[in-house]
Amino acid sequence: MLAKKTILISGANRGLGWETSRVLAERGWNVLLGTREAQLHGQSVKEFEVNGNATWIHLDVSASESIQSAAQWLDQQVGKLDCLINNAGIYPDAGRTITTIPRQQMAQTFNTNTFGALELTQACLNLLKRSKAPKVINVSSAMGQLEGMSPAFPSYSLSKLAMNGLTLMLSSELASAGIAVNSVSPGWVRTDMGGPNADRSIEDGAKGIIWLADEASHDLTGKFFRDGKELCW
Numbered sequence: 610m611l612a613k614k615t616i617l618i619s620g621a622n623r624g625l626g627w628e629t630s631r632v633l634a635e636r637g638w639n640v641l642l643g644t645r646e647a648q649l650h651g652q653s654v655k656e657f658e659v660n661g662n663a664t665w666i667h668l669d670v671s672a673s674e675s676i677q678s679a680a681q682w683l684d685q686q687v688g689k690l691d692c693l694i695n696n697a698g699i700y701p702d703a704g705r706t707i708t709t710i711p712r713q714q715m716a717q718t719f720n721t722n723t724f725g726a727l728e729l730t731q732a733c734l735n736l737l738k739r740s741k742a743p744k745v746i747n748v749s750s751a752m753g754q755l756e757g758m759s760p761a762f763p764s765y766s767l768s769k770l771a772m773n774g775l776t777l778m779l780s781s782e783l784a785s786a787g788i789a790v791n792s793v794s795p796g797w798v799r800t801d802m803g804g805p806n807a808d809r810s811i812e813d814g815a816k817g818i819i820w821l822a823d824e825a826s827h828d829l830t831g832k833f834f835r836d837g838k839e840l841c842w
Contacts, residue, residue, distance in 0.1 A: 613639040613662065615690055616822060617683070619670050619729060620697030622646060625748065625795055628815040629694065629822070634662045636823060641687070643668030643679060643697070670697045670725030680732035689739035692822050695726035695772075696748040700765050707760040718764035723771045730779060737788055742827040745783075747776050748818060749792040749833065754842060773833060773842055780831030789830040793817050796835060 616633060620626040621642035634640045640663040666682060669675040683690065699721045701714055730745055737743035751757040753769025773792050780790040798814035817836045821829075825837070833840040 613637060614692070615639040615641065615687055616692040616694065617641040617643055617666075617690055617733065618694040618696055619643040619668055619725075624811060625798060625815050625818065626694075626696040628811045629696070629818050630663060632815065632819050633823060638662060638823070639687075640664070641666050641683070643670075645669045668697075668729075670695075670729055671721045673728060676725070676728050676732050680729075680736070683733070683736055687736070690733055690736040690743065691740040692744045692746065693730060693733050693737060694746045694748065694818065694822065695729060696818075697725060698722045698748065698768075700762075702762045702765050705763060707763040710763045715764045715767070718768045719771065722765070722768035723775060726772060727775055734783075734786075734788075738786055743788045744822065744827065745779065745788060745790040746818060746821050747772050747790070747792045749773055749776070749794055751794045751796070751835070751840070753792075753794075754833075754840065756841070776833070777831055777842075784830065789827050791821055791825075791829060791831070792833040793821055794833070794835040794840060 616638050618626050618630050618640065621630045622644035630640050630642050642663055642665050644665065666679055667675065668679045699718060701718060702710065726747055749772050750769040752759060752762055752766040753773050758766045758770065776790055776792040783790060795814035795817060796809045798809045798811055817834060820837050821834060833842055
């Protein structure tokens with residue numbers, strides 16, 4: 610029997626993170642659900658663990674001490690990671706534009722959406738290097754494309770643009786270690802962040818993330834995808 614592949618997903622308590630966790634657990638992955646709270650999509654952690662190949666781990670990507678504590682636990686209890694999905698993110702831009710957003714709000718968004726993804730990746734590098742085909746997946750957005758940026762979503766768009774730059778840098782830096790790094794856009798999805806008027810279901814939005822983790826060739830790196838098709842930066 611093949612050993613289970615292990616994946617850590619940040620922001621796994623709802624929306625895209627939850628759906629990705631659910632599907633991969635059903636496919637037999639050992640899923641580590643990184644969240645700030647021990648409530649997952651209305652279920653207790655215990656209920657979810659009983660029904661799938663999943664374990665909850667406390668993880669707040671906006672706090673360095675939480676990231677380091679999670680990485681230490683992973684090293685002691687799990688030993689390796691086959692995939693890391695940087696999914697945790699915030700969208701605090703309602704009512705703001707690029708000409709009115711405060712510096713503090715910009716810093717808050719970058720701290721979670723971009724700096725948190727970078728620090729978590731750094732903290733997990735040794736775990737990823739123990740895998741035969743490790744992957745890092747950064748959940749980005751079409752609003753992080755140069756042609757898709759909007760002044761109405763200033764901190765979110767810029768944080769995702771920076772995340773895409775992070776993908777390019779990490780893919781180049783980690784190529785020699787055999788770690789594939791890619792960005793993925795789920796589209797406009799009916800999550801708490803996307804709102805009820807979004808044109809895609811959570812299930813449809815998660816499919817591209819799941820494809821990158823479970824089906825895409827490990828040879829793909831330094832690219833940006835949506836629904837399995839490459840996007841321009």
